[in-house]
Amino acid sequence: xxxxxxxxxxxxxxxxxxxxxxVALLSVVAANIIIVHNDSRIPLGQSVPEPSGTATTAxxxxxxxxxTTVSAADLTSPTQAVPVVSAADLxxxxxxxxxxxxxxxxxxxxxxxxxxxxxxxxxxxMLCSTAQxxxxxxxxxxxxxxxxxxxxNIWRKMKSHGTELYAQxxxxxxxxxxxxxxxxxxxxKTDLDTKRYSKLGTADSGGCIRLTVENAKWxxxxxxxxxxxxxxxxxxxxxxxxxxxxxxxDTVKPDKTxxxxxxxxxxxxxxHPQYTEPDPQxxxxxxxxxDKIKYSKEIPYVG
Numbered sequence: 001x002x003x004x005x006x007x008x009x010x011x012x013x014x015x016x017x018x019x020x021x022x023v024a025l026l027s028v029v030a031a032n033i034i035i036v037h038n039d040s041r042i043p044l045g046q047s048v049p050e051p052s053g054t055a056t057t058a059x060x061x062x063x064x065x066x067x068t069t070v071s072a073a074d075l076t077s078p079t080q081a082v083p084v085v086s087a088a089d090l091x092x093x094x095x096x097x098x099x100x101x102x103x104x105x106x107x108x109x110x111x112x113x114x115x116x117x118x119x120x121x122x123x124x125x126m127l128c129s130t131a132q133x134x135x136x137x138x139x140x141x142x143x144x145x146x147x148x149x150x151x152x153n154i155w156r157k158m159k160s161h162g163t164e165l166y167a168q169x170x171x172x173x174x175x176x177x178x179x180x181x182x183x184x185x186x187x188x189k190t191d192l193d194t195k196r197y198s199k200l201g202t203a204d205s206g207g208c209i210r211l212t213v214e215n216a217k218w219x220x221x222x223x224x225x226x227x228x229x230x231x232x233x234x235x236x237x238x239x240x241x242x243x244x245x246x247x248x249x250d251t252v253k254p255d256k257t258x259x260x261x262x263x264x265x266x267x268x269x270x271x272h273p274q275y276t277e278p279d280p281q282x283x284x285x286x287x288x289x290x291d292k293i294k295y296s297k298e299i300p301y302v303g
Contacts (some may be wrong), residue, residue, distance in 0.1 A: 008041035096282045103130045105240040106201050113282045123280050127200050127247040129210040136207045137177050140267045142294030144227045145172040149220040155187050160206040172227050175299030178208045181216040189256040201248045214262035214274055
């Protein structure tokens with residue numbers, strides 16, 4: 001074989017090796033595209049394309065099939081069905097939480113969305129104190145009026161049974177009714193009303209919903225204006241009674257320093273947080289519509 005023929009043979013072999021490498025690379029890329037396309041994990045704010053029965057727009061994927069309707073017994077009432085958009089329309093909800101105040105068992109439960117699209121995934125359960133007179137703040141639905149914490153609701157002056165007191169992390173529900181910490185006798189964190197603190201888990205307030213500092217702060221910082229709050233007088237339930245008893249047992253008593261044990265202030269010498277694990281996050285990112293809920297008439301603010 002001539003030298004020219006050998007050179008041509010080497011070039012031909014080189015081209016064949018390169019071609020095989022390119023084909024292998026394209027196969028890997030194609031496999032990754034398929035994996036990414038079939039991956040069910042969708043970034044926040046992005047819609048999931050539906051294989052069929054949808055119309056795609058630049059803003060979102062809108063289902064052309066009839067939306068599913070769920071009984072919202074877990075988050076509203078058995079007689080009010082709340083429509084939920086098709087699971088194809090997966091978006092991060094503007095309002096990620098739903099709050100239920102159980103006046104019978106003195107438990108506040110915060111829900112977020114599960115993969116079903118319902119607000120039925122428990123985020124937190126909080127021991128509380130509601131009004132001594134259950135009719136003063138009646139059962140019903142309201143929307144939070146304040147959007148997270150501001151300087152004015154870190155400390156707020158208020159009255160309880162005619163006594164002037166102070167509270168931390170107040171968030172307005174309607175009128176004079178708020179979520180807030182157990183009262184203080186002054187604007188000092190060492191001046192907690194320990195007698196009222198010991199009554200968490202009982203109907204003891206003048207109308208507001210009292211919580212530990214940790215829980216009042218969590219609502220203040222995480223629940224946006226417009227979050228639905230449901231007050232309900234449930235039938236006595238042994239399981240919920242046991243849960244309330246456990247929450248009470250887990251609540252550390254204040255010591256002689258006068259601090260709320262759950263206050264995360266670095267100066268707190270008696271700090272005992274109730275929550276040490278990360279909060280569960282919205283799972284389904286399904287936008288729930290509350291337009292079918294009959295919200296209660298706003299209660300006038302007296303001040």
